[in-house]
Amino acid sequence: MxxxxxxxxxxxxxxxxxxxxxxxxxxxxxxxxxxxxxxxxxxxxxxxxxxxxxxxxxxxxxxxxGLPIQYVLGETEFCGLNFMVNDAVLIPRPETEELVQWMLEEIEHDSLVLDIGTGSGCIAIALKHFLPGADVYACDIDEDSLGVAANNAENLGLKISFFQCDILKTEKSDRKYHVIVSNPPYIPCSERKDVMSRVKDFEPERALFVKDSDPLIFYRKIAQFAQLNLFPGGNLFFEVHRDFGKACVQLLEDMSYAEVQLKKDIFGNERMVKAVKK
Structure with a gap:
């Protein structure tokens, strides 16, 4: 050895x-x-x-x-759970584990939860694992990503309802939720040059980058969706770009969300937002 x-x-x-x-x-x-x-x-x-x-x-x-080791091995750990990953999905990050931990501290154990842009399913699956009484749904625009997420849930023996959805073109859901969470694309294309090669050359671009002209497009659209599909008093959680946390807070306050909070990660970056639907 x-x-x-x-x-x-x-x-x-x-x-x-x-x-x-x-x-x-x-x-x-x-x-x-x-x-x-x-x-x-x-x-x-x-x-x-x-x-x-x-x-x-x-x-x-x-x-x-340059291929990331998670793709080489075909797996990675998230919140103490083993996840299969390939180049159809983003590799789960430690910052997202912090978002999940915050959610576990804040939401009811029997919540109806929707994870938008689920990718590998890491957020939805971790929530279901730690909150077995929750009813968890998860969507993604990409069919291959949904396949990875569904396999991960099955491997861990967890029941989650996955479905395909383009959130930029979706307004109404056939059900309401107590919690909506998303870690959407948030890196402006102009920052591509600053992103590590093993990230930008191998992980799916559609899950990483947004146009410089509207870097908050997913946050705005998901917040509009949540206004229609959250129960009153329901929680909306986001992971955000460290430079756009305050802008996201302002967006949500302008849309009449209450109790908007911006939380720092372990590195001191403003990376997580929570808001409550009135």
């Missing part, structure tokens, strides 16, 4: 920082060996078989191309 770790480091040191490389190495060794991180330490002198070395070489070659 020590040889395998050295092989990873020698091939990927130019692609990752020291801390990133340590994490990548642990993930690769764990995937190939089947060991937990603790078991890797205990079994550090284990020798890989030829088949395991072949698998490892294949992973490393893909990583050298």
């Amino acid at each position: 020590q040889q395998a770790i050295q092989f990873i480091r020698s091939n990927l040191s130019a692609s990752y920082s020291t801390l990133e490389l340590q994490s990548v190495s642990r993930l690769l060794i764990s995937k190939v060996s089947g060991y937990s991180f603790t078991e890797i330490i205990v079994n550090k002198n284990t020798t890989f078989s030829e088949e395991q070395r072949k698998i490892l070489r294949n992973y490393v070659e893909k990583l050298k191309s």
Whole structure:
């Protein structure tokens, strides 16, 4: 196993920082060996078989191309749960875990919840896992994304109602909800040059970028949808671009939402918004 770790480091040191490389190495060794991180330490002198070395070489070659490790391995962890991911969906981020945690602190355990732009299903599935009494619905414009999300829910034994929807062209739902949440596209196209290559070159653009001329388009449309489809007193949650938090708050206040809150993430960025329908 020590040889395998050295092989990873020698091939990927130019692609990752020291801390990133340590994490990548642990993930690769764990995937190939089947060991937990603790078991890797205990079994550090284990020798890989030829088949395991072949698998490892294949992973490393893909990583050298810039492909995110989550796509290489086909999985990632979110809120302590294992999710399948591929290039049809965004890779779940730690900031979104914070949004889920905030929601768990705020909403009733038997809520009707809608996740708009569900992607891998991470928000909807995490909510259903921790709030088994909730009735959770999730939609996305992309059929392939919905397939990934549905598989993730099935693998975790959770019942969620998924459906296809273009929220920019949708006004009315056939039901009302207590909670609507979304982590929509919010990066202006002008910032594309500043986004890491392994993000902008591999993750789905439609889930990342919006036109510079209207960066809040999804927030406005979802807030309009929520006005019609939230119960009075219902909660609307957003993840937002760190530079547009205050603008999102102003948008919601101008639309007569109450108790609008802007919350910072662990890095001190204004990344989460909550509002209440009057």
